[in-house]
Amino acid sequence: MRNEIKIFSPATVANVSCGFDVLGFCLDTIGDEIVVRKSKEKGFRITRIEGFELPLNPLENVAGVAALALLNDINLDFGFEMEIYKKIKPGSGIGSSSASASGSVFAINELLGRPYTRHQLTHFAMKGEALASGIEHADNIAPALFGGFTLVKSNAPIQVLELPSPKALYATLIHPEIEIKTSDSRAVLPKQIPLQLAITQWANVGSLVHALHTNDYQLLSSALQDVVIEPYRKGLIPHFDSIKKQSVLAGALGCGISGSGPSIFALSEGLATAKSVEKSMRDVYSKSGIPFNTYVSKINSKGIKIL
Numbered sequence: 098m099r100n101e102i103k104i105f106s107p108a109t110v111a112n113v114s115c116g117f118d119v120l121g122f123c124l125d126t127i128g129d130e131i132v133v134r135k136s137k138e139k140g141f142r143i144t145r146i147e148g149f150e151l152p153l154n155p156l157e158n159v160a161g162v163a164a165l166a167l168l169n170d171i172n173l174d175f176g177f178e179m180e181i182y183k184k185i186k187p188g189s190g191i192g193s194s195s196a197s198a199s200g201s202v203f204a205i206n207e208l209l210g211r212p213y214t215r216h217q218l219t220h221f222a223m224k225g226e227a228l229a230s231g232i233e234h235a236d237n238i239a240p241a242l243f244g245g246f247t248l249v250k251s252n253a254p255i256q257v258l259e260l261p262s263p264k265a266l267y268a269t270l271i272h273p274e275i276e277i278k279t280s281d282s283r284a285v286l287p288k289q290i291p292l293q294l295a296i297t298q299w300a301n302v303g304s305l306v307h308a309l310h311t312n313d314y315q316l317l318s319s320a321l322q323d324v325v326i327e328p329y330r331k332g333l334i335p336h337f338d339s340i341k342k343q344s345v346l347a348g349a350l351g352c353g354i355s356g357s358g359p360s361i362f363a364l365s366e367g368l369a370t371a372k373s374v375e376k377s378m379r380d381v382y383s384k385s386g387i388p389f390n391t392y393v394s395k396i397n398s399k400g401i402k403i404l
């Protein structure tokens with residue numbers, strides 16, 4: 098059995114417009130690298146973090162909290178240490194915290210000879226995610242650990258459904274360089290919603306799942322709507338309405354807030370359209386003076402990869 102592992106832990110898009118806290122998909126080209134090795138000393142240490150300033154103290158880092166949740170469940174006479182090479186900016190809305198929490202437990206599980214299922218790993222990683230957002234949710238963790246599109250049917254016990262990813266589907270993202278913490282963008286949400294909006298939203302979730310199963314891009318497009326969360330959060334993201342309008346004019350099937358923002362995602366049929374959507378997003382933000390990055394990615398059907 099190996100003593101060290103290096104992994105690529107991908108960025109993910111949670112919610113996918115209509116599926117707040119339940120739907121997500123995995124990106125292919127954006128992610129962190131993590132190295133984990135066994136150590137003689139028991140417990141868990143983070144020895145190095147490059148890319149962004151984050152706490153080395155495992156109790157203050159989502160990777161550490163997730164790892165300790167797993168290690169508390171198993172009796173070992175050795176421990177682990179971790180190096181994190183962070184590429185996903187914390188607070189970006191593309192699952193920065195989830196990449197660390199899920200990568201951490203995935204890597205430890207591999208070094209232990211895979212005693213845990215991906216459902217059990219999701220449970221441990223959620224403990225880390227709770228440190229970042231104040232609530233245990235798995236809509237970023239599930240796509241990172243399972244790959245593709247996922248639906249979190251239940252948190253306790255954790256049940257993740259793996260949905261199909263139509264081959265021609267591409268994601269375009271714009272990440273405005275402002276930080277929105279998940280905890281802050283949850284604070285603006287109402288505690289109750291009108292029944293009529295709930296009906297529209299759950300009809301869209303069901304339609305989106307059906308569209309993925311049947312490769313029905315027209316249905317997918319009509320289901321990529323968020324009548325519950327977006328109206329409250331879009332004001333936190335400069336030029337959100339323009340990005341959405343221009344993306345759809347450029348051919349996107351739909352466009353919405355990625356996770357809790359500020360990143361915005363669009364889904365398109367075909368790489369050429371996804372690139373046109375990227376150009377339309379860049380045109381909107383170029384005039385704004387706000388620094389930004391854009392990405393085009395296919396859907397990553399595998400999730401976390403061993404390097």
Ligand SMILES: Nc1ncnc2c1ncn2[C@@H]1O[C@H](COP(=O)(O)OP(=O)(O)OP(=O)(O)O)[C@@H](O)[C@H]1O
Nearest residue numbers: 158159188189190191192193194197229279356357
């Ligand atoms: N290893 C880590 N990686 C990223 N963020 C971390 C980590 N450890 C602790 N944090 C904290 O978590 C917060 C970022 O998580 P948050 O959920 O707000 O952003 P995100 O993961 O980019 O967004 P989203 O979940 O909407 O995609 C920051 O306050 C950051 O300091």
Ligand SMILES: N[C@@H](CCO)C(=O)O
Nearest residue numbers: 111118236279356357
């Ligand atoms: N479902 C979560 C994802 C962000 O972590 C939210 O939108 O708050």
